[in-house]
Amino acid sequence: DIQMTQSPSNLSTSVGARVTVTCRASQNIDIYLNWYQHKSGTAPKLLIFGASTLNPGVPSRFTGSGSGMDFTLTISRLQPEDSATYYCQQSQTIPTFGQGTRVE
Amino acid sequence: EVKLVESGGGLVKPGGSLQLSCAASGFAFEYYFMNWVRQTPGKGLEWVASISTSGVDTYYRDSVRGRFSVSRDNSKSLVYLEMNTLRAEDTGLYYCARDQGIPPRSYFDFWGQGIQVTVS
Numbered sequence: 001d002i003q004m005t006q007s008p009s010n011l012s013t014s015v016g017a018r019v020t021v022t023c024r025a026s027q028n029i030d031i032y033l034n035w036y037q038h039k040s041g042t043a044p045k046l047l048i049f050g051a052s053t054l055n056p057g058v059p060s061r062f063t064g065s066g067s068g069m070d071f072t073l074t075i076s077r078l079q080p081e082d083s084a085t086y087y088c089q090q091s092q093t094i095p096t097f098g099q100g101t102r103v104e
Numbered sequence: 105e106v107k108l109v110e111s112g113g114g115l116v117k118p119g120g121s122l123q124l125s126c127a128a129s130g131f132a133f134e135y136y137f138m139n140w141v142r143q144t145p146g147k148g149l150e151w152v153a154s155i156s157t158s159g160v161d162t163y164y165r166d167s168v169r170g171r172f173s174v175s176r177d178n179s180k181s182l183v184y185l186e187m188n189t190l191r192a193e194d195t196g197l198y199y200c201a202r203d204q205g206i207p208p209r210s211y212f213d214f215w216g217q218g219i220q221v222t223v224s
Contacts, residue, residue, distance in 0.1 A: 034211040043108070043215040049204070055213065087149055091209045094165065095141075097149035 002026050002090050006098035013103075019075040021101045023066075023088035032092040033071045035064055038100075039084045047086075048073065078103075106130040106214045108200045113219035116190055120223070124185040126200030126216060133181040137203035139212060140174060140185045142221075144196035152198070154207050155183060163207050168194075190223045197221075 003026035013019060023033065031051040038044040046055045048064035051071060061076040075082055088098040112124040126138070140152040153174040154163040162174050173186040183200060198219050201212035 032209060036212075041217070043217050044199070044201075044212075045215075046204075046211065046213045049211045049213075089149075089211065091205060091211050093208050094163075095151040095208070095210050097151075099148050 001096050002029060002093055004088055004090055004096055004098040006086075006088055006101050008101060009099065010102045011104070013078060015078055015080055017078045019078050019082075019103060021073040021086050021088075021103075023071045023073070023098050025069045025071075025090055025092075028068050029090045029092035031067050032090055033064070033066065034089045034091060035062075035073045036087045036089065037082075037084045038087060044087070075103075106202070108202065108214060108216035110198060110200050110216045110219035113198065113221045115222045115224065118191060118223055120190050121186070121188045122190065122221060124187070124198055124200075124219060124221070126183045126185075128181040128183070128200075128202070131202070131214075134178040137206060137210070138174075138176060138183040139201045139203050139210065140183075141199045141201050141212065141215070142194075142196040143199070143218070144193070146193070150196075151210070153185065154203065154210060187221070190221075192223050195221060195223045 005024045033051045035048040036044045052064045063074045085100045085102045107129045109127045139154045155174045159176045171189045176183045200216040202214040204213040
């Protein structure tokens with residue numbers, strides 16, 4: 001299976017800050033990389049698919065970039081409602097997820 | 105509004121069985137692959153199984169193949185996960201998720217809220 005490694009594992013910052021989460025694949029996955037937001041007790045939410053395509057209804061402060069093995073999720077101006085755990089997931093082969101980044 | 109609602113979880117002894125159900129509404133169920141994804145204490149999020157639109161094709165992660173079986177009833181907009189020979193490491197929160205792609209290019213655009221399965 002393709003291993004996905006996220007960093008950092010935890011991140012605590014301020015409202016209005018710019019936040020960057022990185023995700024590295026153990027092999028080339030082209031642009032088959034997706035990002036999810038998960039708040040405890042709720043259904044996970046798809047933010048970005050195909051490395052950089054924003055899912056409809058997701059605020060434009062969320063952006064994704066990267067290709068190959070290295071990817072980034074950026075939140076341009078953090079809002080209180082963005083407190084959550086963020087996961088990357090590759091869809092090059094059998095789906096696998098990163099271990100998550102908790103943003104507070 | 106797309107809704108996915110899981111049911112059927114609970115506490116079961118090692119070696120036991122459970123059947124999960126997922127009731128879908130708000131979209132044309134028969135046109136989408138459906139998946140089960142779990143969140144376990146030790147391994148985070150893990151994809152478990154997928155089923156094609158017709159139900160003919162199914163896919164499983166290695167650790168559950170031969171023990172779990174995914175099926176669907178398009179007339180009732182239901183997807184099932186039959187889990188047999190359960191192990192402690194199957195403990196987790198099980199999510200039903202709609203596939204916006206086709207395996208292996210799967211990504212999950214709607215998820216249920218999850219149902220707890222505890223093997224102990």
